[in-house]
Amino acid sequence: NxxxxxxxxxxxxxxxxxxxxxxxxxxxxxxxxxxxxxxxxxxxxxxxxxxxxxxxxxxxxxxxxxxxxxxxxxxxxxxxxxxxxxxxxxxxxxxxxxxxxxxxxxxxxxxxxxxxxxxxxxxxxxxxxxxxxxxxxxxxxxxxxxxxxxxxxxxxxxxxxxxxxxxxxxxxxxxxxxxxxxxxxxxxxxxxxxFPIFGCSLADIGVEVSTGPVVDFRVKAHLRAMPETGTVPLIYPTHFEQPSIKWPKLGIKKPNALMLHPETEKWLYPSGFYTIVRRFSSKEEPRRVVATILKPDEFDTNLIGFENHLNVFHHARSGLSEEMAHGLSLFLNSTAVDHSFRRFNGHTQVNATDLRSIKYPSREILMTLGKWAKDQTILTQTQIDQKLASLTL
The missing domain is CATH 3.40.50.150 (Vaccinia Virus protein VP39)
Structure with missing residues (x-):
């Protein structure tokens, strides 16, 4: 009182x-x-x-x-x-x-x-x-x-x-x-x-990021539990298994596929290399930003569906180069990005707007990171941070 x-x-x-x-x-x-x-x-x-x-x-x-x-x-x-x-x-x-x-x-x-x-x-x-x-x-x-x-x-x-x-x-x-x-x-x-100093926007490096366009309840009639004739892969956060994507997955609550149909085709991306980031992380995870790579050779279709709980890095709604996809994934999974992101984001949601606000290394640095990363098997957090530091210090 x-x-x-x-x-x-x-x-x-x-x-x-x-x-x-x-x-x-x-x-x-x-x-x-x-x-x-x-x-x-x-x-x-x-x-x-x-x-x-x-x-x-x-x-x-x-x-x-x-x-x-x-x-x-x-x-x-x-x-x-x-x-x-x-x-x-x-x-x-x-x-x-x-x-x-x-x-x-x-x-x-x-x-x-x-x-x-x-x-x-x-x-x-x-x-x-x-x-x-x-x-x-x-x-x-x-x-x-x-x-x-x-x-x-x-x-x-x-x-x-x-x-x-x-x-x-x-x-x-x-x-x-x-x-x-x-x-x-x-x-x-x-x-x-x-917090190493990076000065490039996504536009500077020729990359865009968008929210996954497939909202599953709006295309409910076209969802399929498993791939079948006439379907394309539908990628959810549950398909994340570092360092890549595991698809299809048995025993999950989410569908694995989407029927190719005039109502769904407009939401699909052409097959290619993409860096994808989950929009929601759990409180227990060590990093807010969790990125992985989708590789075209993991699928036998020409089109891919990205569900709305993902952020997709792309170039003009098409895939990235293999090196850029790997370089972006390595950078986004670094401790430097995690600390930087936590400076302005106090919750577990990671939106495309937030990812656009991050300053990125130059295209040249990202390509160099990617050329190295694509030849590795599984990268530890220490390896990621040391490699990024070696190119930016």
């Missing part, structure tokens, strides 16, 4: 916060608070709900109550006003929170971010299975360096802290405005070793 520790006059307002704050901001009664502490609710906002319509009146476009509460609080603060919020870190990346990120970075300076390293300890009674952060913002102030601290849980026993220049938190040339939160480290110097 704050009144037990501070001489405060408390006024409890039983109003709908979104409605009340929107009205105050609309009619210029906002911008009057100097301090705010938030532990906002976590729930999606329906796109046609009254709350969503109210938020749009004042230019706030967001998909969750927690980000709506933070946005309204920002607009309700005086210049120099300070905000501390404990929230999931899902807003740090992805297209759905881009508008919120832009609004927050436009109106506030980030002073301090605290990251809880465990997903299920801080709010286990609420069932929130995302990494949570505490963020300290100041309204209308110049952005400077950012303090980043970490602890396993809210006991703060293993509390660590480090200071980063802002361009390491939000990249100057990132149109998505992803917010990168460094993983737990021992010292600032260690981050240089873990």
């Amino acid at each position: 704050y009144q037990d520790h501070l001489a405060l006059k408390i006024n409890l307002c039983p109003d709908d916060f979104i409605e009340s704050a929107v009205n105050a901001i609309q009619f210029h009664a906002g911008s009057c608070f100097t301090h705010a502490i938030l532990n906002p609710p976590y729930r999606k906002i329906n796109s046609h709900s009254q709350h969503r319509l109210l938020l749009r009146r004042i230019g706030i476009e967001t998909v969750n109550l927690y980000s709506a509460f933070v946005a309204l609080t920002i607009l309700s603060m005086e210049v120099g006003g300070q905000i501390i919020a404990i929230i999931p870190r899902s807003f740090c990346n992805g297209p759905y929170y881009r508008s919120f990120r832009e609004m927050m970075l436009r109106h506030t300076a980030i002073r301090h971010i605290h990251l809880f390293n465990t997903r299920n300890q801080v709010f286990k009674e609420d069932g929130v299975l995302q990494e949570n952060i505490i963020i300290f913002l100041e309204r209308g102030q110049a952005q400077g360096d950012v303090i980043v601290s970490t602890s396993s849980d809210n006991n703060f026993i293993d509390y660590k802290t480090c200071v980063y220049p802002f361009h390491q938190i939000v990249s100057r040339d990132d149109p998505e405005r992803f917010i990168h939160i460094p993983a737990p480290i021992k010292s600032a110097g260690e981050t240089v070793k873990l």
